[in-house]
Amino acid sequence: MKLTAQELNRSTLARQLLLRRETLGVGEAVRRVVALQAQQAASPYLALWNRLADFDPAELDAAFTGHAVVKSTLMRITLHAVHADDYRAFHEAVQPSLRAARLNGRFTTASGLTVEDADALLPELLAFADRPRTTPEYEAWLGQRLGVPPKPEAWWGLRHYAPLLHAPTTPPWSFGHRPSYVAAPTRPVLANPEVSAQSLQKLILRYLGGFGPASVADVAQFALVQRGRVRNALQTLAENLERLEGPGGEELFDVPGAPRPDEGTQAPPRLMAMWDSTLLAYSDRSRLIPPDYRKLVIRVNGDVLPTLLVNGYVAGVWRPAQEGIEVTAFHHLPDETWEQLAAEARLLTAFLADREPHVYRRYAHWWRKLPSAQTRLLPGK
Known part of the structure; x- marks a missing residue:
């Protein structure tokens, strides 16, 4: 069976809960979409706001606090929020990549920490991580074990490879700029190729269910x-x-029975979070990002701007403004689409009001580098 590009797009939107807002609990929603990219603390919240009807961010706060949803370095060696039941298999599946990049990588080896040192230290590290601890605490502990003050790269390598979770710290989005780390309650098996191969199969099945066909x-x-x-x-x-x-x-x-909607299925506009996983889950990014727009939304340092989806494809970017949401469209949009985006902007402004009205402010410098395009301020009320 041959699929069109539009059919692939609609398959992704359906599985990522982007054809309509669904009535689901936070845990089930995270399980359904597989993984929410989370290096920016607000993004998992905005991702779920786009996907769930009447989403209450306090429910995600509680899920993080109770470790029903966990945040850790996983796929693509970056931070993701995943369902706790998926964490062990996902970590085991990507361990060879984590190990190669973080224990054998040049930054870690330059620190004087060898792979053998890391393997020997991990059991003690996880015992020390029985409760949330800060980077200075771990660096002090590491210095005691090594007998010399470690270079920062040593802890950098260990914290990405070891099965450590980010522990909730501060509002407004559960995680602040100074992270704390705690050992995962369910410990992955480390450095075992057979286990890693079996877990990769589990990860692939979960990925196909949430992002396939692929x-x-x-x-x-x-x-x-x-x-x-x-x-x-x-x-x-x-x-x-x-x-x-x-x-x-x-x-x-693909996994049998997964939704593959007709290519004519309507897709509502959405104001997507920074680094939304759907934009980064494929080698062929054109599934959601038109090739001409890829460099506009994925910047040279890897920042992925908050985008707007129109008819299932990236059509521009957005950012909070003083009186609402500023939307920059990369091509002409019909009046009906602007009206739909205005409705989303009112909802988003209300959602952000109690948390961080000017979310993503630190990334505003990218807007100076965008080409001239159609920009509108969509009022928040």
Whole structure:
């Protein structure tokens, strides 16, 4: 079966709860969408606001506090919020990448911390992390164990590789600029290739359920794992997967029974969070981002601006303004679409009012580098 680009787009929107706001609890919603990129503390909240009817951010606060949803370094060696039941398998699946980049990486080795040191220290580190502790506390502990004050890169490498969770610290979005870390209650198995291979299969099934259909390259991009590992896992899973053909003839994989809406399915406008996972989950980013706009929304340092989706595709960017939401469209939008965006802007302004009305303010410098485009201030009331 051959799928069109529009059918792939609608499949993603359906599985990512972006065709309509769903009535779900926070835990189930996070499980459904697989992972919410979380290096900016507000983004998981805005991601769920886009996806859930009557979303109450206090429910996500409680989920983080109770470790029903956890935040940790996982796929693409960056911070994600995931359902607690997924954490162990996800960590085990991406461990080879974490280990290579953070224990064998040049920054860690330059610190004087060897891989052998790290392996020996990990059991004691996790015992020390029995409650939330700050970076200075961990660095002091590491200095005692090594006998010399460690370079910052030593803790940097350990904290990304070890099964540590970010512990909630401060409002307005549960996590502040000075993170605390605590050992994961469910401990992944470390440095075991067989376990990692089995867990990669679980990650792939979860990924296809939330983002599929997808290619080998898409899976590898999402998780940042070697394509050879992905191919081996897909070969093992072959009897349980559907094989499809993408618009360019590429082989795609999917889980049976997952939604694949008709390409004519209507997609409402959305004001998306920074680094929304849907924009970064594929090797072929054109599933949601028109190629001409990719460099506009994904900046040279990796910042992914808060975007607007129109008919399922990125059509511009947004940022809070004094009286509402400023929207910059990269192409002409009809009046009806502007009216729909204005309704979203009123909802978003109200949502941010009690938390952080000028969220993402520190990234405003990127707007000076955008080309001239159609910009409107959408009032918050």
